[in-house]
Amino acid sequence: FSYFLARTSQPLPSSCLKMNSLDSMDDDDMLVPTTATPTPLAPAARTSASASAPAAAAAAAATPATSSSTPPVTSGLADADMASKDPLQSIPRKPIVILMIGMAGSGKTTWMNRMVFRLQAQKKRVYTVNLDPAVRNISYPVNIDIRDTVNYKEVMKHFGLGPNGGIMTSLNLFATKFDQVLTLIDKRAAELDYILIDTPGQIEVFNWSASGQIILDALAVSYTTMVCYVTDAARCSKPVTFMSNMLYACSILYKTKLPFVIAFNKIDVMAADFLQEWMQDFTKIGSALSRESSYVASLAKSMSLAMEEFYQNIRSVGVSAVTGQGCEDFEKAVAEAAAEFHEQYVPFLLEQRRDIEEKRQRAIEEQVQAFEKSTARTKPQKRMREARLGQGGGGDDDDDEDMDDLQADIRDISIHER
Numbered sequence: 402f403s404y405f406l407a408r409t410s411q412p413l414p415s416s417c418l419k420m421n422s423l424d425s426m427d428d429d430d431m432l433v434p435t436t437a438t439p440t441p442l443a444p445a446a447r448t449s450a451s452a453s454a455p456a457a458a459a460a461a462a463a464t465p466a467t468s469s470s471t472p473p474v475t476s477g478l479a480d481a482d483m484a485s486k487d488p489l490q491s492i493p494r495k496p497i498v499i500l501m502i503g504m505a506g507s508g509k510t511t512w513m514n515r516m517v518f519r520l521q522a523q524k525k526r527v528y529t530v531n532l533d534p535a536v537r538n539i540s541y542p543v544n545i546d547i548r549d550t551v552n553y554k555e556v557m558k559h560f561g562l563g564p565n566g567g568i569m570t571s572l573n574l575f576a577t578k579f580d581q582v583l584t585l586i587d588k589r590a591a592e593l594d595y596i597l598i599d600t601p602g603q604i605e606v607f608n609w610s611a612s613g614q615i616i617l618d619a620l621a622v623s624y625t626t627m628v629c630y631v632t633d634a635a636r637c638s639k640p641v642t643f644m645s646n647m648l649y650a651c652s653i654l655y656k657t658k659l660p661f662v663i664a665f666n667k668i669d670v671m672a673a674d675f676l677q678e679w680m681q682d683f684t685k686i687g688s689a690l691s692r693e694s695s696y697v698a699s700l701a702k703s704m705s706l707a708m709e710e711f712y713q714n715i716r717s718v719g720v721s722a723v724t725g726q727g728c729e730d731f732e733k734a735v736a737e738a739a740a741e742f743h744e745q746y747v748p749f750l751l752e753q754r755r756d757i758e759e760k761r762q763r764a765i766e767e768q769v770q771a772f773e774k775s776t777a778r779t780k781p782q783k784r785m786r787e788a789r790l791g792q793g794g795g796g797d798d799d800d801d802e803d804m805d806d807l808q809a810d811i812r813d814i815s816i817h818e819r
Contacts, residue, residue: 407619417469427637436440439577454735493590493624494743495593495625496528496624496625497594497596497627497735497739498596498625499595499597499629500600500629502600502601502604502607502630503666504604504632506602507602507632508722509602510536511723512631512664513529513541514722515722515723515728516597516728518541518594518621519725519728525592527544528595530543530546530598531545531548531598532575533599533601533602534567534568534601535568536548544585544819547571549817549819551574554567555569556571569603569605569606571730573611575612575816576616578815579616579671581816583619583620585817588622590624598620604653608653611767614656622750625739625743627660627662627739627742628660628662630663631664632646632665632666634676635670636666637665637673640679640689641698641701642705643679644686646769647711648708650663651708659746660741661738662717662734663715664718664731666722666726667722669719674719683705683709690702717732
Protein backbone atom coordinates (compact mmCIF):
# COMPACT_ATOMS: atom_id res chain seq x y z
CA PHE A 402 0.00 0.00 0.00
CA SER A 403 3.00 2.30 0.32
CA TYR A 404 3.12 2.61 -3.48
CA PHE A 405 -0.30 4.28 -3.26
CA LEU A 406 0.92 7.77 -4.05
CA ALA A 407 3.42 6.64 -6.69
CA ARG A 408 0.56 5.48 -8.91
CA THR A 409 -1.60 8.58 -8.69
CA SER A 410 -1.97 10.59 -11.86
CA GLN A 411 -1.77 13.93 -10.04
CA PRO A 412 0.48 14.45 -7.01
CA LEU A 413 -0.69 16.36 -3.96
CA PRO A 414 0.59 19.87 -3.28
CA SER A 415 3.27 20.25 -0.63
CA SER A 416 0.82 21.95 1.72
CA CYS A 417 -1.11 18.69 2.15
CA LEU A 418 1.86 16.79 3.54
CA LYS A 419 4.54 18.08 5.86
CA MET A 420 7.89 17.39 4.22
CA ASN A 421 11.19 16.56 5.85
CA SER A 422 13.23 18.24 3.16
CA LEU A 423 13.93 21.94 3.64
CA ASP A 424 14.75 22.24 -0.07
CA SER A 425 11.16 21.35 -0.98
CA MET A 426 9.68 24.38 0.78
CA ASP A 427 9.55 28.03 -0.17
CA ASP A 428 9.87 30.94 2.22
CA ASP A 429 6.12 31.51 2.19
CA ASP A 430 5.26 27.83 2.75
CA MET A 431 2.80 27.35 5.59
CA LEU A 432 4.38 24.07 6.69
CA VAL A 433 6.61 23.58 9.67
CA PRO A 434 9.65 21.52 8.62
CA THR A 435 10.61 18.53 10.70
CA THR A 436 14.09 17.31 11.50
CA ALA A 437 13.58 13.58 11.49
CA THR A 438 15.19 11.55 8.73
CA PRO A 439 13.67 8.54 7.01
CA THR A 440 14.24 5.42 9.04
CA PRO A 441 15.00 2.07 7.39
CA LEU A 442 12.46 -0.63 8.02
CA ALA A 443 13.17 -3.34 10.54
CA PRO A 444 14.11 -6.63 8.86
CA ALA A 445 11.61 -8.74 10.82
CA ALA A 446 8.33 -9.15 8.94
CA ARG A 447 9.12 -6.20 6.64
CA THR A 448 11.34 -6.96 3.68
CA SER A 449 11.38 -3.57 1.96
CA ALA A 450 10.10 -0.03 2.28
CA SER A 451 7.68 -0.60 -0.58
CA ALA A 452 5.96 -3.51 1.14
CA SER A 453 3.58 -2.96 4.01
CA ALA A 454 4.04 -4.76 7.30
CA PRO A 455 1.04 -7.08 7.03
CA ALA A 456 1.82 -8.06 3.45
CA ALA A 457 5.44 -8.81 4.30
CA ALA A 458 4.50 -10.74 7.40
CA ALA A 459 1.90 -12.76 5.54
CA ALA A 460 4.31 -13.45 2.70
CA ALA A 461 6.95 -14.66 5.14
CA ALA A 462 4.36 -16.67 7.03
CA ALA A 463 3.08 -18.28 3.82
CA THR A 464 6.49 -19.91 3.22
CA PRO A 465 6.17 -23.52 4.36
CA ALA A 466 8.62 -24.65 6.97
CA THR A 467 10.92 -27.42 5.80
CA SER A 468 10.84 -30.57 7.84
CA SER A 469 13.98 -32.13 9.24
CA SER A 470 14.67 -35.76 9.87
CA THR A 471 16.81 -34.92 12.88
CA PRO A 472 14.76 -34.46 16.04
CA PRO A 473 15.24 -31.14 17.86
CA VAL A 474 17.68 -31.10 20.72
CA THR A 475 15.48 -29.01 22.97
CA SER A 476 12.00 -27.58 22.80
CA GLY A 477 13.45 -24.08 23.14
CA LEU A 478 15.49 -24.49 19.97
CA ALA A 479 12.46 -25.88 18.15
CA ASP A 480 10.32 -22.91 19.23
CA ALA A 481 13.03 -20.48 18.17
CA ASP A 482 13.36 -22.19 14.79
CA MET A 483 9.57 -22.09 14.27
CA ALA A 484 9.39 -18.45 15.27
CA SER A 485 12.19 -17.56 12.83
CA LYS A 486 10.24 -19.20 9.99
CA ASP A 487 6.76 -18.03 10.95
CA PRO A 488 6.41 -14.42 12.19
CA LEU A 489 2.84 -15.09 13.37
CA GLN A 490 4.16 -17.61 15.89
CA SER A 491 6.46 -15.01 17.43
CA ILE A 492 3.98 -12.20 18.14
CA PRO A 493 4.99 -10.96 21.62
CA ARG A 494 2.52 -10.81 24.50
CA LYS A 495 3.73 -7.30 25.25
CA PRO A 496 3.23 -4.56 24.35
CA ILE A 497 -0.57 -4.68 24.14
CA VAL A 498 -2.03 -2.42 21.45
CA ILE A 499 -5.37 -0.84 22.40
CA LEU A 500 -7.17 0.93 19.57
CA MET A 501 -9.75 3.44 20.86
CA ILE A 502 -12.75 3.62 18.51
CA GLY A 503 -15.99 5.50 19.06
CA MET A 504 -18.36 8.13 17.72
CA ALA A 505 -17.55 11.81 18.05
CA GLY A 506 -18.44 12.99 21.54
CA SER A 507 -18.33 9.56 23.14
CA GLY A 508 -15.33 10.61 25.23
CA LYS A 509 -12.73 8.25 23.77
CA THR A 510 -9.94 10.86 23.78
CA THR A 511 -10.73 11.79 27.38
CA TRP A 512 -10.83 8.08 28.28
CA MET A 513 -7.49 7.57 26.57
CA ASN A 514 -6.07 10.48 28.56
CA ARG A 515 -7.33 8.85 31.77
CA MET A 516 -5.76 5.50 30.91
CA VAL A 517 -2.42 7.00 29.85
CA PHE A 518 -1.88 8.75 33.17
CA ARG A 519 -3.28 5.84 35.18
CA LEU A 520 -0.94 3.36 33.54
CA GLN A 521 2.00 5.72 33.93
CA ALA A 522 1.16 6.07 37.63
CA GLN A 523 1.37 2.28 37.85
CA LYS A 524 4.90 2.48 36.38
CA LYS A 525 3.70 0.98 33.09
CA ARG A 526 5.55 1.96 29.96
CA VAL A 527 3.06 3.56 27.56
CA TYR A 528 3.40 4.63 23.93
CA THR A 529 0.71 6.81 22.34
CA VAL A 530 -0.34 7.43 18.74
CA ASN A 531 -2.87 10.02 17.54
CA LEU A 532 -4.67 9.23 14.27
CA ASP A 533 -7.15 12.13 14.42
CA PRO A 534 -5.92 14.82 11.99
CA ALA A 535 -8.62 17.34 12.99
CA VAL A 536 -8.22 17.36 16.77
CA ARG A 537 -7.09 20.73 18.12
CA ASN A 538 -5.75 19.99 21.57
CA ILE A 539 -4.50 16.76 23.15
CA SER A 540 -3.93 16.68 26.89
CA TYR A 541 -1.85 13.50 27.02
CA PRO A 542 1.75 13.17 25.74
CA VAL A 543 1.86 11.95 22.12
CA ASN A 544 4.69 9.93 20.61
CA ILE A 545 3.42 9.83 17.01
CA ASP A 546 0.90 12.38 15.74
CA ILE A 547 -0.74 12.29 12.30
CA ARG A 548 -0.93 16.09 12.41
CA ASP A 549 2.86 16.26 12.09
CA THR A 550 2.64 14.48 8.73
CA VAL A 551 -0.68 15.40 7.10
CA ASN A 552 -2.16 18.90 6.94
CA TYR A 553 -5.87 18.21 7.30
CA LYS A 554 -7.09 21.64 6.17
CA GLU A 555 -4.94 21.62 3.05
CA VAL A 556 -6.25 18.17 2.14
CA MET A 557 -9.79 19.57 2.36
CA LYS A 558 -8.83 22.53 0.20
CA HIS A 559 -7.00 20.51 -2.45
CA PHE A 560 -9.69 17.87 -2.94
CA GLY A 561 -12.65 20.16 -2.33
CA LEU A 562 -13.81 18.03 0.60
CA GLY A 563 -15.85 18.67 3.70
CA PRO A 564 -14.62 17.90 7.24
CA ASN A 565 -15.52 14.20 7.19
CA GLY A 566 -14.04 13.60 3.75
CA GLY A 567 -10.91 15.51 4.72
CA ILE A 568 -10.40 13.31 7.78
CA MET A 569 -10.92 10.13 5.78
CA THR A 570 -8.53 11.19 3.03
CA SER A 571 -5.90 12.35 5.53
CA LEU A 572 -6.00 8.97 7.23
CA ASN A 573 -5.75 7.23 3.84
CA LEU A 574 -2.60 9.22 3.06
CA PHE A 575 -1.12 8.44 6.47
CA ALA A 576 -1.84 4.74 5.99
CA THR A 577 0.42 4.72 2.93
CA LYS A 578 3.36 5.28 5.29
CA PHE A 579 2.17 3.17 8.22
CA ASP A 580 5.17 0.87 7.81
CA GLN A 581 7.22 3.77 9.20
CA VAL A 582 4.99 3.85 12.28
CA LEU A 583 5.70 0.17 12.82
CA THR A 584 9.41 0.80 12.42
CA LEU A 585 9.35 3.47 15.13
CA ILE A 586 7.36 1.21 17.43
CA ASP A 587 9.71 -1.71 16.75
CA LYS A 588 12.61 0.27 18.16
CA ARG A 589 10.85 0.66 21.51
CA ALA A 590 8.64 -2.42 21.62
CA ALA A 591 10.89 -4.34 24.01
CA GLU A 592 10.60 -1.48 26.52
CA LEU A 593 6.81 -1.02 26.31
CA ASP A 594 3.80 -2.45 28.13
CA TYR A 595 0.98 -0.71 26.25
CA ILE A 596 0.46 1.13 22.97
CA LEU A 597 -2.66 3.32 23.02
CA ILE A 598 -4.00 4.62 19.70
CA ASP A 599 -6.60 7.39 19.46
CA THR A 600 -8.77 7.56 16.35
CA PRO A 601 -11.15 10.10 14.76
CA GLY A 602 -14.87 10.06 15.53
CA GLN A 603 -15.60 8.97 11.95
CA ILE A 604 -15.93 5.29 12.79
CA GLU A 605 -16.65 4.51 9.14
CA VAL A 606 -12.85 4.40 8.90
CA PHE A 607 -13.07 0.99 10.54
CA ASN A 608 -16.44 -0.01 9.09
CA TRP A 609 -15.67 0.10 5.38
CA SER A 610 -12.53 2.12 4.66
CA ALA A 611 -9.48 0.21 3.46
CA SER A 612 -7.10 2.37 5.49
CA GLY A 613 -8.63 1.29 8.79
CA GLN A 614 -8.35 -2.38 7.86
CA ILE A 615 -4.77 -1.96 6.69
CA ILE A 616 -3.76 -0.24 9.93
CA LEU A 617 -5.39 -2.92 12.06
CA ASP A 618 -3.91 -5.78 10.02
CA ALA A 619 -0.46 -4.22 10.22
CA LEU A 620 -0.68 -4.00 13.99
CA ALA A 621 -2.28 -7.41 14.51
CA VAL A 622 0.46 -9.34 12.70
CA SER A 623 3.12 -7.59 14.78
CA TYR A 624 1.71 -7.11 18.29
CA THR A 625 -1.04 -8.26 20.62
CA THR A 626 -3.90 -6.05 19.42
CA MET A 627 -7.42 -5.38 20.65
CA VAL A 628 -10.23 -2.89 20.01
CA CYS A 629 -11.93 -0.74 22.64
CA TYR A 630 -15.28 0.59 21.41
CA VAL A 631 -16.20 3.63 23.54
CA THR A 632 -19.84 4.66 23.67
CA ASP A 633 -21.78 7.29 25.62
CA ALA A 634 -23.84 5.53 28.32
CA ALA A 635 -26.18 8.50 28.72
CA ARG A 636 -27.06 8.56 25.02
CA CYS A 637 -27.70 4.82 25.10
CA SER A 638 -30.52 5.26 27.61
CA LYS A 639 -32.98 5.09 24.70
CA PRO A 640 -33.20 1.48 23.50
CA VAL A 641 -33.18 2.49 19.82
CA THR A 642 -29.94 4.45 20.27
CA PHE A 643 -28.50 1.56 22.25
CA MET A 644 -29.29 -0.84 19.41
CA SER A 645 -27.71 1.54 16.91
CA ASN A 646 -24.48 1.64 18.91
CA MET A 647 -24.44 -2.12 19.28
CA LEU A 648 -24.89 -2.59 15.54
CA TYR A 649 -21.90 -0.35 14.93
CA ALA A 650 -19.90 -2.34 17.48
CA CYS A 651 -20.97 -5.62 15.89
CA SER A 652 -19.99 -4.34 12.45
CA ILE A 653 -16.51 -3.32 13.62
CA LEU A 654 -16.05 -6.61 15.48
CA TYR A 655 -16.82 -8.75 12.44
CA LYS A 656 -14.79 -6.44 10.20
CA THR A 657 -11.65 -6.63 12.36
CA LYS A 658 -12.20 -10.04 14.03
CA LEU A 659 -10.00 -8.77 16.86
CA PRO A 660 -10.65 -9.15 20.60
CA PHE A 661 -13.24 -6.54 21.54
CA VAL A 662 -14.20 -4.56 24.64
CA ILE A 663 -17.18 -2.20 24.84
CA ALA A 664 -16.62 0.66 27.30
CA PHE A 665 -19.82 2.43 28.36
CA ASN A 666 -18.36 5.82 29.19
CA LYS A 667 -19.75 8.62 31.40
CA ILE A 668 -21.20 6.39 34.12
CA ASP A 669 -20.69 9.36 36.46
CA VAL A 670 -23.64 10.89 34.58
CA MET A 671 -25.72 7.74 34.17
CA ALA A 672 -25.02 4.25 35.46
CA ALA A 673 -24.50 1.55 32.84
CA ASP A 674 -25.97 -1.36 34.82
CA PHE A 675 -29.22 -1.31 32.86
CA LEU A 676 -27.29 -1.40 29.58
CA GLN A 677 -25.44 -4.52 30.62
CA GLU A 678 -28.78 -6.03 31.70
CA TRP A 679 -30.13 -5.34 28.22
CA MET A 680 -27.15 -7.23 26.82
CA GLN A 681 -27.58 -10.18 29.17
CA ASP A 682 -31.38 -10.53 29.14
CA PHE A 683 -33.23 -10.46 25.82
CA THR A 684 -36.61 -9.96 27.50
CA LYS A 685 -35.54 -6.69 29.14
CA ILE A 686 -34.41 -5.02 25.93
CA GLY A 687 -37.53 -6.37 24.25
CA SER A 688 -39.68 -4.84 26.98
CA ALA A 689 -37.93 -1.48 26.62
CA LEU A 690 -38.38 -1.52 22.84
CA SER A 691 -42.07 -2.45 23.16
CA ARG A 692 -42.71 0.97 24.71
CA GLU A 693 -41.46 2.62 21.51
CA SER A 694 -43.91 2.99 18.63
CA SER A 695 -41.69 4.15 15.79
CA TYR A 696 -40.74 2.09 12.75
CA VAL A 697 -37.10 2.15 13.86
CA ALA A 698 -38.13 0.64 17.20
CA SER A 699 -39.91 -2.19 15.39
CA LEU A 700 -36.82 -2.82 13.31
CA ALA A 701 -34.59 -2.75 16.40
CA LYS A 702 -36.88 -5.18 18.19
CA SER A 703 -36.74 -7.64 15.31
CA MET A 704 -32.95 -7.41 15.26
CA SER A 705 -32.46 -7.67 19.02
CA LEU A 706 -32.88 -11.44 19.00
CA ALA A 707 -30.19 -11.79 16.34
CA MET A 708 -27.86 -9.63 18.46
CA GLU A 709 -28.20 -11.91 21.49
CA GLU A 710 -25.35 -14.14 20.37
CA PHE A 711 -23.17 -11.06 19.87
CA TYR A 712 -23.89 -9.91 23.43
CA GLN A 713 -23.01 -13.31 24.90
CA ASN A 714 -19.52 -13.25 23.40
CA ILE A 715 -18.54 -9.66 24.05
CA ARG A 716 -16.92 -7.96 27.03
CA SER A 717 -18.48 -4.78 28.35
CA VAL A 718 -17.53 -2.50 31.23
CA GLY A 719 -18.89 0.75 32.62
CA VAL A 720 -16.25 3.48 32.93
CA SER A 721 -15.92 7.18 33.59
CA ALA A 722 -13.13 9.12 31.94
CA VAL A 723 -13.72 12.01 34.35
CA THR A 724 -13.78 10.22 37.72
CA GLY A 725 -11.82 7.10 36.84
CA GLN A 726 -14.61 4.69 37.77
CA GLY A 727 -14.35 1.29 36.17
CA CYS A 728 -10.63 1.48 35.37
CA GLU A 729 -9.89 -1.78 37.21
CA ASP A 730 -12.69 -3.58 35.39
CA PHE A 731 -11.37 -2.25 32.10
CA GLU A 732 -7.83 -3.46 32.86
CA LYS A 733 -9.19 -6.94 33.61
CA ALA A 734 -11.11 -6.92 30.33
CA VAL A 735 -7.93 -5.88 28.49
CA ALA A 736 -6.00 -8.77 30.06
CA GLU A 737 -8.73 -11.22 29.00
CA ALA A 738 -8.75 -9.77 25.48
CA ALA A 739 -4.96 -10.11 25.25
CA ALA A 740 -5.22 -13.78 26.23
CA GLU A 741 -7.97 -14.28 23.65
CA PHE A 742 -5.75 -12.76 20.98
CA HIS A 743 -3.17 -15.52 21.38
CA GLU A 744 -5.66 -18.32 22.00
CA GLN A 745 -8.08 -17.58 19.15
CA TYR A 746 -6.97 -14.80 16.81
CA VAL A 747 -3.44 -16.05 16.09
CA PRO A 748 -4.66 -19.58 15.22
CA PHE A 749 -7.27 -17.93 12.98
CA LEU A 750 -4.51 -16.00 11.19
CA LEU A 751 -2.48 -19.16 10.73
CA GLU A 752 -5.43 -20.90 9.09
CA GLN A 753 -6.67 -18.00 7.01
CA ARG A 754 -3.45 -16.21 6.10
CA ARG A 755 -3.70 -16.75 2.35
CA ASP A 756 -7.32 -15.68 2.15
CA ILE A 757 -6.61 -12.63 4.32
CA GLU A 758 -3.68 -11.62 2.11
CA GLU A 759 -5.78 -11.91 -1.06
CA LYS A 760 -8.53 -9.77 0.47
CA ARG A 761 -5.96 -7.22 1.58
CA GLN A 762 -4.48 -6.97 -1.89
CA ARG A 763 -7.94 -6.51 -3.40
CA ALA A 764 -8.67 -3.76 -0.88
CA ILE A 765 -5.41 -2.03 -1.78
CA GLU A 766 -6.19 -2.15 -5.50
CA GLU A 767 -9.69 -0.78 -4.93
CA GLN A 768 -8.30 2.04 -2.78
CA VAL A 769 -5.71 2.91 -5.43
CA GLN A 770 -8.34 3.02 -8.17
CA ALA A 771 -10.65 5.20 -6.08
CA PHE A 772 -7.82 7.59 -5.27
CA GLU A 773 -6.76 7.82 -8.92
CA LYS A 774 -10.30 8.74 -9.93
CA SER A 775 -10.44 11.36 -7.18
CA THR A 776 -7.16 13.00 -8.19
CA ALA A 777 -8.15 12.90 -11.87
CA ARG A 778 -11.29 14.90 -11.07
CA THR A 779 -9.52 17.43 -8.87
CA LYS A 780 -7.67 19.39 -11.57
CA PRO A 781 -10.68 20.09 -13.85
CA GLN A 782 -12.81 21.06 -10.86
CA LYS A 783 -10.11 23.40 -9.62
CA ARG A 784 -9.84 25.09 -13.01
CA MET A 785 -13.62 25.50 -13.21
CA ARG A 786 -13.70 27.14 -9.78
CA GLU A 787 -10.85 29.47 -10.76
CA ALA A 788 -12.60 30.34 -14.02
CA ARG A 789 -15.80 31.26 -12.19
CA LEU A 790 -13.81 33.43 -9.81
CA GLY A 791 -11.91 35.08 -12.67
CA GLN A 792 -8.57 33.54 -11.61
CA GLY A 793 -8.01 31.30 -14.63
CA GLY A 794 -5.29 31.91 -17.17
CA GLY A 795 -1.59 31.47 -17.57
CA GLY A 796 -0.97 30.46 -13.99
CA ASP A 797 -2.42 27.00 -14.48
CA ASP A 798 0.57 25.64 -16.39
CA ASP A 799 2.99 26.90 -13.76
CA ASP A 800 0.86 25.36 -11.03
CA ASP A 801 0.83 22.03 -12.87
CA GLU A 802 4.62 22.10 -13.23
CA ASP A 803 5.06 22.89 -9.54
CA MET A 804 2.77 20.02 -8.60
CA ASP A 805 4.67 17.64 -10.89
CA ASP A 806 7.94 18.62 -9.21
CA LEU A 807 6.49 17.70 -5.83
CA GLN A 808 5.88 14.03 -6.61
CA ALA A 809 9.36 12.90 -5.57
CA ASP A 810 9.13 14.93 -2.37
CA ILE A 811 5.81 13.34 -1.44
CA ARG A 812 7.34 9.89 -1.77
CA ASP A 813 10.10 10.89 0.67
CA ILE A 814 7.87 12.07 3.52
CA SER A 815 8.81 10.53 6.82
CA ILE A 816 6.74 9.88 9.94
CA HIS A 817 8.64 10.72 13.10
CA GLU A 818 8.27 10.75 16.87
CA ARG A 819 7.78 13.87 18.85
